[in-house]
Structure formats: structure tokens, C-alpha cells
Amino acid sequence: MSENFDITFVRPEHRAAMPLWKMIRDVCRGADAVKSAGHDYLPRLDPTDRSARNRRRNEDYLARAVFYPITGNTKIGMLGMAFRKVPTLNAPDKLACLLNNADGAGTSIYQQSQVVLENILEAGREGLFADYSAADQRPIIVGYRAEDIVNWRTQTLNGQTRLVLVVLREITEEPDGYGFKLRVQYRELALESGAFVCRVWKRTGPDETGPYAIAEETTPRAFASSGPWDEIPFAFVGAQNNDPTLDEPPLAALAEINLGHYRNSADYEDSVWFCGQVQPWMSGLDTEWRDHLEKTGVKVGSRNPLMLPKDGAFAYAQAQPNMLAKEAMDSKRDYMVALGARLIEQNSAIKTATQASSEQTAATSLLSICVANVSEAYTRVLNWCARYAGDASGGWSYTLNQEFIARVADSGMVTAIVSAWQSGAMRDADLVRTFQKLDIIDPAVDPDDVIQALKDKPPTFTGLNNGDD
Structure with missing residues (x-):
């Protein structure tokens, strides 16, 4: 079967963006994630030397490096500003269940929107699907990370560009004794002949190692007496706009500089270790004295006088400190401050409210766009959920705070x-x-x-x- 007819087909732009998303998420998670990636983010010293000694040197080089969680702290600060006030939910009584359980798994719409905004800051992309839980007889909102939205397609219908296909990758847990197995399945959301169709694809075969095939297929209805949906109730959320195209992740530039700072830190710490080791030396020894000291050993310290021959000398040699790596770290730190990493530098200067507000405007302008996009997407999904509940009046909304400064x-x-x-x-x-x-x-x-x-x-x-x- 051609790859284009395989449900696991991944759009090229999605595949190309995956390494960038992984890098930003690792940087935001902090030192454990970055260091566990080994030399993916840190160059190898003398990569052509495969000796045990060089391998040990690279291990020490990695262990001594210090990662500063600047990007992660900046993201937390942005989330704190966005959720300084509780979002405003304007919804009918039939959707009161979303307030405390938006996804059917116990996550409130407030907590879910926090996760969505966090993913927008990291990857610049998220998806929200308005679904209906037949078991609970209620609508739910399911969020999908950028990595799991593997395929999509739009088409011009009646002069409008409409979403006609979305393929979502899902991972489910299946019981296996007291443990579990992770299974990958795909959910296809398609608009066919003007009607919304939802299909779930799973692997076939006794051990689920065969090709993917349709395991479930439904044609959802907005409510019992209505016909099929005439659109796909799936909303893209982006960092710049809410169309299906990929947006540049807001924290991409900061994460790149953060990794550069990490590499400079590795060089600096390696230089500190190397230059900090003093080297004792002696001069004026003849062969007899040299052999004598090699045989008896040399103890260095204030309570161990060192006997030397006439004209003999003893001293320490130490390399001069190398500050180039430290200067590079400081330069990148200043640049990260300019990019918006306010949390790494506390400014104790007293400012007027006007000064503080004007300084924050530039730093939060990108955050304002992301917050507005999240609010707009949730408003669309909320009205779809209302249609599932039999309310097609529209006008319902979920709005995040955009007043970041009190x-x-x-x-x-x-x-x-x-x-x-x-x-x-x-x-x-x-x-x-x-x-x-x-x-x-x-x-x-x-x-x-x-x-x-x-x-x-x-x-x-x-x-x-x-x-x-």
C-alpha cells in the first residue's frame, strides 16, 4: 500500500518540526531532561578518540556542566501572569460539568487551559476536539499536543477554506496483569460529503502487530434530533493564529540561547577544573636525589618539611584562569534578559506604575497573542459542546485574563x-x-x-x- 493511503502518514512539515519541539520541551523541563540527552545538546571532546580515557573525560565534561533553567522559569512566569486572574466562563447550565471535569478524566477547564497555554508557549501549537461521551451522556473537550496532530488537510468549499481531515495519534493503556501495555492508535476526523465522520484505527492480528484497520466508525450528531455535523469540531490553537499551519514556538529563540549558555557552562566548568589543579615541581636535583625521592615518596604540607639538595627549589605551577567561556555566558545571559527572561535578574530599582507597565508591554505582547488565541479556540469548542447539549444559540465564551499587570x-x-x-x-x-x-x-x-x-x-x-x- 502506498504511504499516502496509510493512516500513519505524517505531514513533512510536522516531521521537520519534531526535533525543535523536543529540544524546547527538554529545555523547559530542566537539567534532568537536558543532561539525560547526553551529547545531543553538548559536543563531544575529540570525537575521533574512542579510548576509555577519552570516554571518561567526556563523562566528566557532561557531569560538571551546569544547566540554568532560564527558559522554564520564564515559561512559569508567563503562565503566572496569564492566570493572575481566574478565566471567565460564560456557558449554559448544561455545560456546568466542564467547570470541574472538562475532559471526562477529572481535569477542570481551568487546569486544561493552563496546559494548553503551556504547550503553545513550548511548541506554538495545540488542538482541541469537542467530543461526546456516550457513557457519561455529556460533551467533553480533549486536548492534543502538537506532536500528536500528525496529519491534516483543508479544502475550499463554497468559497471558504474548511478543515476536511485531521489525524490524531493516541496512546492508550491496556491492562497486562498488574502492569499495562501502551498501544498506539489513530483517530481520523474527516468531512465526507458534507458530514463529519470519526474513525478509530488500531493494529490487527493476534499480537496487534499487523497493519492498521478501522476498529470504530461513527457519524456524530450535534444532538439527538439533528443531522450529522457539517464541520469537524476540532480547533487548532497557535502562537500567531489559529489556522492549521505551524507557528514558530514563542520560546524557541530563548531555548536556543539557553542551550548555548549550557555549552559555555560546560567549557567554563571544565576550564575551572583544569586550571584549578596545581602542579608541584622541583629543580636542582641530581640523579641520586631524584631516585631517593621517587623511592621514599614526597609528602607536601606545612608539617612535612621537604629536604632538598643545595641550590634545589620547590614550587607550584598553576595555569592562568580562562575567562572567555565566562564572558560568553554573561553575554548570553544579557541577551536572554533582552528576550524576556525577566526572572533571572531582579531589578530593585523603584519604578512608577507607568514605567513598569510600558516595560512589560513589549515583554508580554507575544503572550497576549497566545492568550487571545487560547480564548478564541476555547470559545469555539465551548459552542460546539453547547450544540452537543442541544443549545445552538451560540454566544458562549471562555476568556483568559489579558491584564498581566495589576x-x-x-x-x-x-x-x-x-x-x-x-x-x-x-x-x-x-x-x-x-x-x-x-x-x-x-x-x-x-x-x-x-x-x-x-x-x-x-x-x-x-x-x-x-x-x-
Whole structure:
């Protein structure tokens, strides 16, 4: 069978991106992942020398290298800024189950969206599939990492570019005594004759070593009384936009410099070890003295006087320190700070709120795009889930915070806002939304509910003291 008709076919651009994704994920995981890769990220010293001595030298070279988790810390900092506020979920009561269990496995939509944004920062790509769990009689949202979205195809239908094929690689656990076996299967999402079809491909044969064949095939319906889906309920999430094309991972440049810093660290630590070893030397010895010292040995230390012949000398030789590797490390560190690794350098200088906000704008602009893309993709998937639940009204949303810097509202600002509202220059809804942005009012609360609560509040009388008539 031709490779093009094999469900395991992988698009060339996906195959080409795999090494980059692996590198970034290893760097984000930290020293254990980078060092366990051995010399994949660290060059070998004298690779033509296959002796045991050179092998041992390379092992020591790898062991002494220090990896600084700059990229991973930067990613954690970005996630912290994005989830500084709880995302806002606007969904019908039928989808309340997604709040605490979005994927049917106990992961809340809040936790799942954190993982999605993390994968976007690392790989620049993620996928969300709106599925229906027949066992639980409810819609679920399943996330797929970039590595598992192996094939896709779009087609122009009625003047619109539509997704007509997505192939997802899945790994399942099957019981094997008290252990388990990992099985690879493929899920095909296809649009055929205007209808969405879902197929699951598994290996055939007694030992599951044969070719892949269709094990399940379904034609999902939005709800019981409706016809088949006229689109594939799968949303791509990207670092730049949410189309099927691959985007550059946001942390790619930082990870590359981080690895360069790691290689400089290996050279620096090797140089420190080599230059730090002092070499004793003697001069003025004749053959008799040399043989005598070789026979009896030499003890070096303040309590072991060393007997030498006339005109004999003893001293230590030590190499001059090599600072080139250290300078290269410092240069890369400064460059990583410029790329946005704020967490590796604490600046104690006091800044005004305007200065801090303007400095963060450039550092978080890329994060803003990623957060907006995640929100947009979840909003699409949420409305698909609503259709599974029988609600095709649309308008539901899931929005992540894009206010990465806490806005400080002083008393003068609050007074000016309230004065503008009282004079009629600001509507009730605008007043509530402004206070929500300033964290004075909970951003998750519907502004209409706040306005209604204010209207229903009984009047407050001031200026009256106990005992007044």
C-alpha cells in the first residue's frame, strides 16, 4: 500500500518540526531532561578518540556542566501572569460539568487551559476536539499536543477554506496483569460529503502487530434530533493564529540561547577544573636525589618539611584562569534578559506604575497573542459542546485574563470615575466594567447582575446619630 493511503502518514512539515519541539520541551523541563540527552545538546571532546580515557573525560565534561533553567522559569512566569486572574466562563447550565471535569478524566477547564497555554508557549501549537461521551451522556473537550496532530488537510468549499481531515495519534493503556501495555492508535476526523465522520484505527492480528484497520466508525450528531455535523469540531490553537499551519514556538529563540549558555557552562566548568589543579615541581636535583625521592615518596604540607639538595627549589605551577567561556555566558545571559527572561535578574530599582507597565508591554505582547488565541479556540469548542447539549444559540465564551499587570486604583481615580458616572458621562455598565478591570469588582460577575444588585439595595441614611429626633 502506498504511504499516502496509510493512516500513519505524517505531514513533512510536522516531521521537520519534531526535533525543535523536543529540544524546547527538554529545555523547559530542566537539567534532568537536558543532561539525560547526553551529547545531543553538548559536543563531544575529540570525537575521533574512542579510548576509555577519552570516554571518561567526556563523562566528566557532561557531569560538571551546569544547566540554568532560564527558559522554564520564564515559561512559569508567563503562565503566572496569564492566570493572575481566574478565566471567565460564560456557558449554559448544561455545560456546568466542564467547570470541574472538562475532559471526562477529572481535569477542570481551568487546569486544561493552563496546559494548553503551556504547550503553545513550548511548541506554538495545540488542538482541541469537542467530543461526546456516550457513557457519561455529556460533551467533553480533549486536548492534543502538537506532536500528536500528525496529519491534516483543508479544502475550499463554497468559497471558504474548511478543515476536511485531521489525524490524531493516541496512546492508550491496556491492562497486562498488574502492569499495562501502551498501544498506539489513530483517530481520523474527516468531512465526507458534507458530514463529519470519526474513525478509530488500531493494529490487527493476534499480537496487534499487523497493519492498521478501522476498529470504530461513527457519524456524530450535534444532538439527538439533528443531522450529522457539517464541520469537524476540532480547533487548532497557535502562537500567531489559529489556522492549521505551524507557528514558530514563542520560546524557541530563548531555548536556543539557553542551550548555548549550557555549552559555555560546560567549557567554563571544565576550564575551572583544569586550571584549578596545581602542579608541584622541583629543580636542582641530581640523579641520586631524584631516585631517593621517587623511592621514599614526597609528602607536601606545612608539617612535612621537604629536604632538598643545595641550590634545589620547590614550587607550584598553576595555569592562568580562562575567562572567555565566562564572558560568553554573561553575554548570553544579557541577551536572554533582552528576550524576556525577566526572572533571572531582579531589578530593585523603584519604578512608577507607568514605567513598569510600558516595560512589560513589549515583554508580554507575544503572550497576549497566545492568550487571545487560547480564548478564541476555547470559545469555539465551548459552542460546539453547547450544540452537543442541544443549545445552538451560540454566544458562549471562555476568556483568559489579558491584564498581566495589576492596575492600582488610588482614591483620586475612584473619585473621578464615580463623579463621571454621577454626572451622566459614564453608563452604569461602563462603571462596572471599569471597576472590574481595576479588581474592585469581581471580573467574573456579570455587569448586569451588579447593576441590578445596586438598584435593589435599600437606601442608606447617613448623618443620624443614636438619640436624634
